[in-house]
Amino acid sequence: MQLFRRLLPGSLPEIEAEALVRDRLVAVALPPSSHYPEALRRVGARDVLLIQRSGPKDGARAGDHAVIAYEGAKSAHNSNCSVVLLHGPATTAAMLAKMLARVDTLLLPLGPALALALP
Numbered sequence: 001m002q003l004f005r006r007l008l009p010g011s012l013p014e015i016e017a018e019a020l021v022r023d024r025l026v027a028v029a030l031p032p033s034s035h036y037p038e039a040l041r042r043v044g045a046r047d048v049l050l051i052q053r054s055g056p057k058d059g060a061r062a063g064d065h066a067v068i069a070y071e072g073a074k075s076a077h078n079s080n081c082s083v084v085l086l087h088g089p090a091t092t093a094a095m096l097a098k099m100l101a102r103v104d105t106l107l108l109p110l111g112p113a114l115a116l117a118l119p
Helices: 015-020 036-043 088-095 096-101 114-118
Strands: 024-028 047-052 061-062 065-069 083-086 104-108
Touching: 015 061, 024 036, 036 047, 065 104
Parallel strands: 024 047, 024 083, 047 065, 083 104
Antiparallel strands: 061 065
């Protein structure tokens, strides 16, 4: 399964999703879909943490993944996950020096507006 596709010839390498998440803890902040846990497990994630606006403040298990409340940009930083996928307002966490120093892989989905802004 390809996680990323080439947007422009030679602009981005194709990366296998399994190479990014295999046997790792993955946090997904403000996901636009509830299908992330299943999809990430399918490509080998050890466990998935959804950080949602409606999540419980103290965190809880919800079937095959954990859920916790989104309380700002630091929510993703405070997890023990080595792979972090940020959506929407949570992308501001990418500007935190502590986030960049702590996680192994930081993913920011390339939406249509950003793709059109590429040179």
